[in-house]
Amino acid sequence: MKMRGGWQILCSCGLHHGLRFMLRRNVLILMYHGFLAHEDGGELGPYLFNDVTAGRFEEQLCYLKKYYHPVSLMDVVAASEGKKTLPPYAVVLTFDDGYASNYEQAFPLLKKYHVPATVFVTTAFLDRKIALWSSRLAYSFARTQKERLKVMFGAQEFDRPIRTPRERLSAYVAIKTFLKNIHQEQREGLIIPVEAALGVALVPGDEMPAFFQPLSWAQAREMAASDLVTIGSHTHEHFILGRTSVQEARRQLSLSKERIEAETGRPCILFCYPNGDEGDFSDTTSALVQEAGYCCALTTVPGHNDPARGLFTLKRMVVDRGMDLAYFKMHIVMVRQVLLRLKKKLAYVMGKVVHARRR
Numbered sequence: 001m002k003m004r005g006g007w008q009i010l011c012s013c014g015l016h017h018g019l020r021f022m023l024r025r026n027v028l029i030l031m032y033h034g035f036l037a038h039e040d041g042g043e044l045g046p047y048l049f050n051d052v053t054a055g056r057f058e059e060q061l062c063y064l065k066k067y068y069h070p071v072s073l074m075d076v077v078a079a080s081e082g083k084k085t086l087p088p089y090a091v092v093l094t095f096d097d098g099y100a101s102n103y104e105q106a107f108p109l110l111k112k113y114h115v116p117a118t119v120f121v122t123t124a125f126l127d128r129k130i131a132l133w134s135s136r137l138a139y140s141f142a143r144t145q146k147e148r149l150k151v152m153f154g155a156q157e158f159d160r161p162i163r164t165p166r167e168r169l170s171a172y173v174a175i176k177t178f179l180k181n182i183h184q185e186q187r188e189g190l191i192i193p194v195e196a197a198l199g200v201a202l203v204p205g206d207e208m209p210a211f212f213q214p215l216s217w218a219q220a221r222e223m224a225a226s227d228l229v230t231i232g233s234h235t236h237e238h239f240i241l242g243r244t245s246v247q248e249a250r251r252q253l254s255l256s257k258e259r260i261e262a263e264t265g266r267p268c269i270l271f272c273y274p275n276g277d278e279g280d281f282s283d284t285t286s287a288l289v290q291e292a293g294y295c296c297a298l299t300t301v302p303g304h305n306d307p308a309r310g311l312f313t314l315k316r317m318v319v320d321r322g323m324d325l326a327y328f329k330m331h332i333v334m335v336r337q338v339l340l341r342l343k344k345k346l347a348y349v350m351g352k353v354v355h356a357r358r359r
């Protein structure tokens with residue numbers, strides 16, 4: 001749980017309101033993934049750290065409605081084209097991947113508070129042809145009966161005990177981090193041996209645990225028809241565009257766009273990079289995204305946005321399950337980054353003072 005005494009004190013001092021005011025002309029984009037009905041996710045619970053409970057999400061919506069102006073990503077695009085003016089304290093909600101819980105848990109709350117959101121779907125996931133690779137790993141680690149994982153990654157051997165839930169989670173995080181940073185085409189070839197070594201594999205389709213289920217296209221259509229939700233692309237197979245060939249990137253961008261437009265009957269012009277960290281996108285991928293007919297692209301690089309600076313590397317603040325409301329208020333105005341910058345400046349000044357005294 002990311003609620004620590006220090007954050008609580010800073011929050012009660014109102015520091016977040018000062019920073020919120022300073023950032024009022026920028027656009028804040030929040031990134032969610034799946035949602036949970038309750039805190040307990042069973043044996044899979046420890047692996048669902050990206051999922052926010054419906055209760056927490058409702059608290060966050062109330063706070064955002066009171067202190068921010070929720071706008072849609074389409075409003076941000078329109079504002080960048082001079083067709084609209086954004087209000088101060090603009091905030092955009094985005095959900096990645098396309099989990100069924102977006103419809104089951106979050107959509108009723110979006111309607112209740114009348115807050116718009118963009119759902120970025122991985123179209124082969126909605127087609128029930130693939131399970132997301134991070135879900136596959138989580139499922140195998142949560143359900144394995146093995147006590148040790150020994151697997152070869154090329155010439156590199158991964159050998160770790162996985163007897164306790166803590167050991168399993170730690171091995172999961174290590175493997176997930178490794179797999180995030182390799183070339184797209186290599187990843188599939190490495191996940192299969194891990195699933196085989198753990199003796200458990202998640203099969204895409206209706207048998208998947210509820211947490212990992214994708215939206216149905218009917219649910220996506222219903223959300224899009226509400227005019228509160230826009231469906232955007234998150235590629236066809238969750239490919240990390242900066243780590244795949246140009247040809248494959250083009251295919252992922254056009255195929256997902258076609259599937260969304262065919263299923264929803266609406267144009268798909270919003271794109272969000274899978275993984276979305278530095279190295280997962282580039283000037284080349286931005287050009288490919290534009291060439292495919294999208295108007296913006298979102299990353300997972302933390303920060304706020306000035307839309308006048310371009311829409312193809314928009315930054316977002318992630319929201320996860322470990323954040324209570326006090327931490328959420330501080331996190332979305334980047335208090336941690338501000339404090340780190342202050343600490344560095346202070347260390348620099350102190351270093352100068354000490355140096356001057358020694359002379």
Ligand SMILES: [Zn+2]
Pocket residue numbers: 096097234238274275
């Ligand atoms: Zn994703």
